[in-house]
Amino acid sequence: MRNWLSAARLVVGVAVRADPRRAVLVMVFVPLFNIVAAAQALGLRGMVDGAVARQVTEALTGGLVLVLVTVFVHQASAVATDLRQVLQQRVGLEFDRRLMTLCSGPTHISHYHDPEFLDTAELVRQRRTEFGGAFAALVENAGLLARFAGAVALMAIVSPVLALLPLFIVPLALAVRWQATAVAAAEVAGAEADRQRRALLTLATDPAAAPEVRLYRLGDEIAARHRAAFAVSARRRESARTRGAVAVAAGWLLFCIALVAGLYLVTRSVLAGTASAGEAVLVLLLGTRLVGATIGLSWLIGWLRRALHTVALYQRLAGYPHPGAVEGRSRDLPEQGDLVLDGVSFRYPGEATPALGPIDLRLPAGATVAIVGDNGAGKSTLVALLAGLYPPSTGRITFGGQDLAQVDPDVWRTRVTAVFQDFCRFELLARESVGVGRLSAIDDREAVGRALESAGAATVVGELPAGLDSRLGRTFPDGTDLSSGQWQKLALARGRMRTTPTVVLLDEPAASLDPDSEAELLRRYRTPTRSAADAPLTVVVSHRLTTVRDADLIVVLHEGRIIEYGPHAELIDRAGRYAEMYALHAAAYGAGPTVLAAAATRDGVRSGSTQTG
Numbered sequence: 001m002r003n004w005l006s007a008a009r010l011v012v013g014v015a016v017r018a019d020p021r022r023a024v025l026v027m028v029f030v031p032l033f034n035i036v037a038a039a040q041a042l043g044l045r046g047m048v049d050g051a052v053a054r055q056v057t058e059a060l061t062g063g064l065v066l067v068l069v070t071v072f073v074h075q076a077s078a079v080a081t082d083l084r085q086v087l088q089q090r091v092g093l094e095f096d097r098r099l100m101t102l103c104s105g106p107t108h109i110s111h112y113h114d115p116e117f118l119d120t121a122e123l124v125r126q127r128r129t130e131f132g133g134a135f136a137a138l139v140e141n142a143g144l145l146a147r148f149a150g151a152v153a154l155m156a157i158v159s160p161v162l163a164l165l166p167l168f169i170v171p172l173a174l175a176v177r178w179q180a181t182a183v184a185a186a187e188v189a190g191a192e193a194d195r196q197r198r199a200l201l202t203l204a205t206d207p208a209a210a211p212e213v214r215l216y217r218l219g220d221e222i223a224a225r226h227r228a229a230f231a232v233s234a235r236r237r238e239s240a241r242t243r244g245a246v247a248v249a250a251g252w253l254l255f256c257i258a259l260v261a262g263l264y265l266v267t268r269s270v271l272a273g274t275a276s277a278g279e280a281v282l283v284l285l286l287g288t289r290l291v292g293a294t295i296g297l298s299w300l301i302g303w304l305r306r307a308l309h310t311v312a313l314y315q316r317l318a319g320y321p322h323p324g325a326v327e328g329r330s331r332d333l334p335e336q337g338d339l340v341l342d343g344v345s346f347r348y349p350g351e352a353t354p355a356l357g358p359i360d361l362r363l364p365a366g367a368t369v370a371i372v373g374d375n376g377a378g379k380s381t382l383v384a385l386l387a388g389l390y391p392p393s394t395g396r397i398t399f400g401g402q403d404l405a406q407v408d409p410d411v412w413r414t415r416v417t418a419v420f421q422d423f424c425r426f427e428l429l430a431r432e433s434v435g436v437g438r439l440s441a442i443d444d445r446e447a448v449g450r451a452l453e454s455a456g457a458a459t460v461v462g463e464l465p466a467g468l469d470s471r472l473g474r475t476f477p478d479g480t481d482l483s484s485g486q487w488q489k490l491a492l493a494r495g496r497m498r499t500t501p502t503v504v505l506l507d508e509p510a511a512s513l514d515p516d517s518e519a520e521l522l523r524r525y526r527t528p529t530r531s532a533a534d535a536p537l538t539v540v541v542s543h544r545l546t547t548v549r550d551a552d553l554i555v556v557l558h559e560g561r562i563i564e565y566g567p568h569a570e571l572i573d574r575a576g577r578y579a580e581m582y583a584l585h586a587a588a589y590g591a592g593p594t595v596l597a598a599a600a601t602r603d604g605v606r607s608g609s610t611q612t613g
């Protein structure tokens with residue numbers, strides 16, 4: 001109940017903030033004209049009693065009241081519907097905006113790995129339109145309750161016992177509410193199956209998956225799994241609906257028995273001469289109104305229950321405990337310094353064991369550090385921690401001696417530039433797709449051109465039909481799609497939009513590139529763009545060991561822990577895991593043209609200051 005009230009308060013609050021005048025008008029107007037609607041029955045009573053007693057004035061007055069009230073109610077209802085629809089849209093829009101902020105606003109991105117957050121967000125996304133509906137349902141319910149109140153008050157004038165009639169609606173209302181609750185619970189329980197179903201639908205319809213789906217003849221298998229996932233969620237929902245429908249039918253039966261009993265009492269009073277014919281007509285009219293209002297109310301309560309449940313889910317997302325979200329952090333950060341990980345570990349939400357760490361590691365300012373290791377060793381997780389995308393589960397990361405947990409993550413992130421393994425394909429204009437790397441320069445064609453040039457991506461744009469102004473991707477009909485390597489080159493250019501980063505993170509930056517492009521990329525990273533004193537720390541993740549052997553420091557990760565570290569020659573001499581991996585790699589691919597910039601050669605930085613624990 002408390003959840004309901006707080007959800008209703010939130011919806012009304014949002015409506016009032018979105019459009020105060022309309023919100024107040026609707027909330028006052030709708031109940032008001034519903035109460036006035038009861039006066040139709042009074043007019044009818046006057047008409048009938050006037051006609052029976054041959055009192056022309058009474059009959060005419062009754063008729064006039066009936067006509068005026070009917071016209072008023074009709075017009076008022078049209079105006080209120082109009083106002084309510086506008087508000088409904090505005091409330092929906094406001095919740096859309098809030099939902100975007102809830103997902104993309106938090107400091108870190110760990111919530112995207114929490115199945116509970118994802119399931120709740122998925123439900124809220126599916127039911128987005130119900131936010132506006134929640135406001136409409138609240139208003140309509142208030143209107144119907146007012147209509148009930150008006151009808152009951154008039155019936156009580158005829159016979160006080162008739163005022164008890166609404167009590168028989170309570171079991172019906174409870175049954176409707178129970179049904180809605182059961183269906184909502186079934187939907188929550190089936191959310192995971194629904195998410196799977198949608199993922200399978202995407203798989204079967206996504207052009208990127210089409211080659212493998214065709215080649216391995218996966219169509220039938222996907223369809224079968226899709227059906228099975230649907231069956232799981234649908235079975236729960238349908239069973240909840242059926243059980244609810246039986247309870248609702250029982251509630252209706254009880255109410256109908258009570259209504260027939262009430263009408264019987266009034267008929268007896270008319271026959272005994274204690275009630276007028278007009279009053280009998282009044283009760284009959286109000287009785288049928290009550291039935292209509294009860295049908296509306298039973299439907300509306302279900303609607304309201306569902307809509308408020310959606311709002312409650314939204315509130316759960318809003319209250320999601322984001323780890324590491326600390327208010328009032330410092331915005332000061334030293335210009336240069338070593339990046340030091342001290343007992344750092346990270347565990348993904350819901351996982352029992354850490355994906356990384358605990359590790360101790362010093363990354364010297366201006367150095368080039370390669371992170372290598374098997375698949376799943378924790379390399380990308382480490383990169384994400386360095387980018388400040390996850391807060392460490394234990395330990396701390398310091399920069400120039402300052403604990404990054406005490407620094408506003410946005411301040412740290414402006415000092416970092418990165419090319420992620422799962423880089424984003426921004427389906428925008430080509431210049432925007434690169435320019436988003438530094439939003440303040442998104443319209444600066446020269447800056448975008450320089451970034452493209454320095455990432456070796458100028459040819460990608462040069463081949464597009466409208467150059468920088470070409471629309472990319474398949475979302476729009478005039479969009480040009482790119483190859484994976486071309487998209488990756490644009491991601492590299494995006495990473496070059498920040499021209500004076502403190503840290504450069506490159507997670508498999510050449511995975512989609514051909515050998516020539518890779519060699520060219522590495523050459524560009526070798527080219528000094530700044531003085532040795534403020535050269536950035538460059539962290540490169542790569543499986544191509546020959547490309548990173550000249551790094552100042554090579555860190556070898558295995559199952560989330562550092563098993564070896566040091567420069568290439570030292571690691572080869574040690575004849576451990578790295579030497580073994582390198583020998584295999586060189587045998588398979590040759591020693592290559594290779595070699596990522598030893599910033600050391602450039603800046604005289606050496607890895608002697610590096611340590612592990």
Ligand SMILES: Nc1ncnc2c1ncn2[C@@H]1O[C@H](COP(=O)(O)OP(=O)(O)OP(=O)(O)O)[C@@H](O)[C@H]1O
Pocket residue numbers: 113348349351355373374375376377378379380381382421
């Ligand atoms: N979202 C996630 N939820 C739970 N566990 C995850 C998640 N992402 C990664 N992991 C786990 O964390 C570990 C490290 O993953 P990570 O992606 O950091 O490895 P990696 O070294 O970058 O692998 P690769 O070379 O394949 O890219 C793996 O065991 C992986 O299964």
